[in-house]
Amino acid sequence: MLPTEQPVDPQSPDARLRTSERDVLRDALRDQSERGQTKSDIILLSVQRLLRRGAITNLSKMLGRMHPADAARVITHLSSPKEKREVFELVRGEAKRGQVLSELNGDSIQQVLADLLHSDIAWLLKDLGPDDVAYILGFLPEERGKDILALMKTEDSTEVADILKYPKDTAGGIMTTEFFSLPEDATAQEAIRRLQQATDAEMVFxxxxxxxxxxxxxxxxxRQLLTVPPATPLKNIMMRDVMSVAVDMDQEEVARQVASYNLLAIPVVEKDGKLAGIITVDDVVDVIREEATEDMLKMAGAIEEDSVSKSSSFGAAKLRLPWLFTNLVGSLLSGAILWYFRMTLQEVVAIVSFIPVIAAMGGNVGLQSSTLIIRGLATGVVELSDVRTVFFREVKVGLLMGLACGVMLTLVGWAWHQAFLGMVVGTSLVIAFLVSTSMATIMPVVLKRMGVDPAVAAGPFVTTANDITGITIYLSLATLFLDHLR
Known part of the structure; x- marks a missing residue:
């Protein structure tokens, strides 16, 4: 149970303290520009401060003025499950608490619902759409989810169960079954009348x-419906070429189609063409955010379960080790290359000065190119048929950047050691840039053709490969012109 506040004398110190607490958010927001903090940061700090002071009434009022998404953001970033449950319980009204619940991430959902009875959870979910209910129950143990569904209305539980039978990352898993449809023989007048009565349909676009x-x-x-005579059948004014997606289509492809055709919603159909549900633009925004996060984690050599708050230190280390071993093997290969060219290094020690530069610059330019290609493939901006054009464009970019950096490095080498070493270093950097951009452009495309997620080609893999090739190119040129460098 949450502690309750006892009535106090308006003139007492406690009363004056609580009066000032009512203004804590306003005062904090007024100073946020000076502190360099965002509104979300200030709200979170204010909630934490009120929690520490035990100012439950003021905290409840503050939450009452928040949008559900803002309240959910606060709960997500609180440090302990106990604090999350306390703040969640202070949100007034079952409907708003349900909306807050639908905005939380998986970990927070499990934590705030840990001690609630199944009947209480079912009551919180009663006003949510079936897609939101399916999202929440998807993070609970299967048996618990079934028990909660059994306590809901038969119609609602059936709709939710229909969504839960599809994988989470498919069109069926993110669709809502609360859509508005009419038979083709219905008239415009009947459609308007039924539309006015459709209180359950989600966003009738x-x-x-x-x-x-x-x-x-x-x-x-x-607009079409309102600009035709009332007796006009819908089949006479409808557009028959409907853009739709199958229930088993990957959610990333769904988001791409919605973005490509500027749709506010897209219908989801079964294999036989039967209308199963719709996906609205707000769900697509969530998909784009999830997919972007997933790609960034993969490019960093991690996976979704390895995010900051989702796993133990041991589990996170276990998941990251395979990718770090890629770097380890690459570093050992680089060391072997240095050992192979040890005689060259002994002859002209000044060569060592530029090895870190060649390795770092080649790896970074390759990572830039691979990131652009991977993102282009993910968003549909780059298709496999565009490979030739994109390849030559990236090679030209690499050549231009290589020339710019190569000239600068040549001058540095000239001033630092000797003219010929500067020319070797500059030439090596130009060649390394060309090889790096070529490898970074081709590698994601090859993996894409093989059916492998191209995001795995970035990060440690591309950087390590380009480090090895850059060092090899530099030391090979230095060995070739060793007589001029002595």
Whole structure:
């Protein structure tokens, strides 16, 4: 149970303290520009301060003025499960608490619901859409989810169960079954009347038209509906070429189609063409964020379960080690190359000065190119048919950057040691840039053709490969012109 506050004398020190607490958020926000903190940071600090002081009433009022998404962000970033549960319980009204719950991440959902009865959870979920309920239950143990579904209305639990049967990362797993559709023989007047009565439909952007077997056959906008005579059948004004996605389509491809065609919602159909649900643009935004996070984690040599708050230190180390071993093997190969060219290094020790520069610059330019290619493949900006064009473009970019940095490095080598060493270093950097951009462009495309996620080609893999090739190019040129460098 949360502690409650006892009535106090308005003139007492406690009363004056609590009056000042009501202004803590306002005062903090006023100073945020001076502190260099965002509004979210200030709100979180204010909530933590009120929690420490035990100012439960003021904290409850503060949460009451927050948007559910802001309250969810605060709960997510609180340090302990106990604090998360306390703040969640202070959100007023089951409907708003349910909305806050739908905005939380998986860990926070499990933590705030840990001590709640199944009946209480079912009550919180009663006003949410089936897609949000499926999202929340997806983070709970399967048996617990089934028990909660059994306590919900039969109609609601059936819709949620229909969504839960699809994998989370597919169109079926993120769709909502609360959509608005009408038979093709319905008139415009009937459509308007039924639209006015459709209180359960989520965001009616389009009206989907079905045949007698509930197969999707057309779509029309609200504007079309309002600009035709009342007796006009929908089949006479609907657009028959409907953009739709299959229930088993990957969510990333769904997001790409919604973005490509500037849609506010997209219908989801079964294999036989039967309308199963819709995916709205707000869900697509979540997908884009999730996929971008996943790609960045992979490019860093990590995976989603290895994020900051989701695993133990031992588990995180275990997940990262395979990628670090890639770097370890690459570093050993670099060491072997240095040992192979030891005679050259002994002859002209000044060569050592530029080995870190060649390795670092080649690896970084390769990482830049691979990041652009991987992101282009993920968003559909780059297709496999564009490989030739993209390859030559990146090679030209690499050549231009190599020339710019090579000239600078040549002058540094000339001034630091000798003119010919400067020319060797500058030439090596130009060649290393060309090789790095070529490898970084081709590698993600090759993996894509092999059916492997190209994000794994970035990070440790590309950087290590380019380090090895850069050092090899530099020392090979130095050995070739050794007589001029002595």
């Amino acid at each position: 389009y009206i989907y038209v079905t045949d007698k077997d509930e197969h999707l056959v057309g779509v029309l906008s609200l």
